[in-house]
Amino acid sequence: MGFQQGLSGLNGAAKNLDVIGNNIANTSTAGFKAGVAQFADVYATSLYGSGGLTIGIGTKVADVAQQFSQGNISVTSNPLDIAISGEGFFRMNQDGVITYTRNGQFNLDKDGYVVNAASQRLTGFIADAQGNIIGGNPVDIQLSLAPSPPNATTVVDLVANLDSQQSAIAGAIVPASAATYNHSTSFTVYDGAGNAHGFVLYFQKSAANTWNVDGYVNGSQIDMNGAGAGNTMTMAYNPNGTINTINGAAAAPASITIPAPVLGSGAAALTYNLDLTGFTQYGSNFGVSFLSQDGYSSGRIAGVSVDREGVIQGRYTNGQTRTLGQVQLYSFLNPRGLQPLGNNQYFETSESGQPSAGAPGSGVLGYVQSGAIEESNVDLTAELVNLIVAQRMYQANAQTIRAQDQILQTLVNLR
Numbered sequence: 001m002g003f004q005q006g007l008s009g010l011n012g013a014a015k016n017l018d019v020i021g022n023n024i025a026n027t028s029t030a031g032f033k034a035g036v037a038q039f040a041d042v043y044a045t046s047l048y049g050s051g052g053l054t055i056g057i058g059t060k061v062a063d064v065a066q067q068f069s070q071g072n073i074s075v076t077s078n079p080l081d082i083a084i085s086g087e088g089f090f091r092m093n094q095d096g097v098i099t100y101t102r103n104g105q106f107n108l109d110k111d112g113y114v115v116n117a118a119s120q121r122l123t124g125f126i127a128d129a130q131g132n133i134i135g136g137n138p139v140d141i142q143l144s145l146a147p148s149p150p151n152a153t154t155v156v157d158l159v160a161n162l163d164s165q166q167s168a169i170a171g172a173i174v175p176a177s178a179a180t181y182n183h184s185t186s187f188t189v190y191d192g193a194g195n196a197h198g199f200v201l202y203f204q205k206s207a208a209n210t211w212n213v214d215g216y217v218n219g220s221q222i223d224m225n226g227a228g229a230g231n232t233m234t235m236a237y238n239p240n241g242t243i244n245t246i247n248g249a250a251a252a253p254a255s256i257t258i259p260a261p262v263l264g265s266g267a268a269a270l271t272y273n274l275d276l277t278g279f280t281q282y283g284s285n286f287g288v289s290f291l292s293q294d295g296y297s298s299g300r301i302a303g304v305s306v307d308r309e310g311v312i313q314g315r316y317t318n319g320q321t322r323t324l325g326q327v328q329l330y331s332f333l334n335p336r337g338l339q340p341l342g343n344n345q346y347f348e349t350s351e352s353g354q355p356s357a358g359a360p361g362s363g364v365l366g367y368v369q370s371g372a373i374e375e376s377n378v379d380l381t382a383e384l385v386n387l388i389v390a391q392r393m394y395q396a397n398a399q400t401i402r403a404q405d406q407i408l409q410t411l412v413n414l415r
Contacts, residue, residue, distance in 0.1 A: 034379075071096065091330050092121065187199055
């Protein structure tokens with residue numbers, strides 16, 4: 001009697017229901033890849049083969065194949081959540097055990113390592129103190145939480161217009177007396193220790209097309225023409241309002257030195273180039289149109305971000321950014337050969353082949369997106385339809401067993 005076919009059908013349908021149920025249960029699991037039960041028929045064979053009238057003895061589940069299609073990408077509020085758009089896996093390390101995953105839900109542990117919920121560490125490359133990526137073998141990514149060092153000002157670039165309609169003023173510039181100068185502006189410079197100092201410039205029209213400029217830091221007048229402390233800079237203009245000379249020479253950036261005692265911060269004297277060659281003298285109100293300087297104070301890390309090529313950037317409270325590391329992705333010739341381990345992790349096998357490493361966006365690898373996760377690729381609508389089909393398959397196989405039972409009962413009842 002053909003109980004074997006029906007029984008194998010029940011077993012196959014039950015396993016199919018397990019696969020479908022597992023897919024449905026993981027609809028909200030980030031990075032989850034749906035499985036599909038693949039069936040094969042079963043035949044009884046003899047040493048001499050089988051004839052054309054051989055009837056199969058049922059079915060079996062040949063494989064549960066993972067479907068590594070792309071899941072939808074959703075945005076999160078965590079910058080260390082990283083979604084892969086395209087092919088590739090993250091490589092995770094836990095005490096030397098290497099696994100691979102598509103789940104990019106990461107955070108920092110107390111030691112600065114990028115880890116997942118199971119405390120497995122994300123691997124890749126880290127950067128040196130200058131922000132250069134250190135290649136070689138992949139290592140656990142540990143982000144440096146050290147402060148960003150300060151940078152002393154070396155260049156100040158200032159662009160403004162001095163009003164040509166202003167009247168000339170005689171005498172020395174006195175900062176406390178607004179009647180002794182026509183215009184003033186201020187900016188900040190930084191010494192070698194990262195201390196900020198306000199530098200104030202006072203502009204006095206001394207004659208037609210001629211201006212005096214005094215500089216003050218912390219109440220002390222600074223040498224503005226290189227001839228000694230307290231000396232004034234002179235700026236001469238052409239009749240058309242363009243600059244002609246600074247300190248009697250062709251217009252060029254002036255070297256300004258703030259002595260250490262004036263800084264009063266314990267830092268060494270600060271010397272930088274003050275570029276006023278962009279100044280004009282037109283018949284319009286005074287106004288600064290551009291100001292830049294390359295100094296900054298030290299800063300603490302305020303946040304991180306990851307660009308599409310996996311480079312991790314640190315943002316600091318002093319407005320600077322620095323490269324801290326880079327995520328590496330890995331691809332397999334046969335990702336379906338990976339062994340699922342749970343916790344969204346896969347293990348390399350002989351069937352998957354060895355992984356190929358690379359930066360996101362290189363070769364066949366996809367790019368990554370910071371502040372986002374890849375959702376499960378389970379199609380819930382399709383799974384619910386498959387659930388109905390699997391249920392019908394189970395019921396149909398049960399009916400074949402029932403029919404065989406009725407036939408057997410009829411044979412038993414023969415007299």
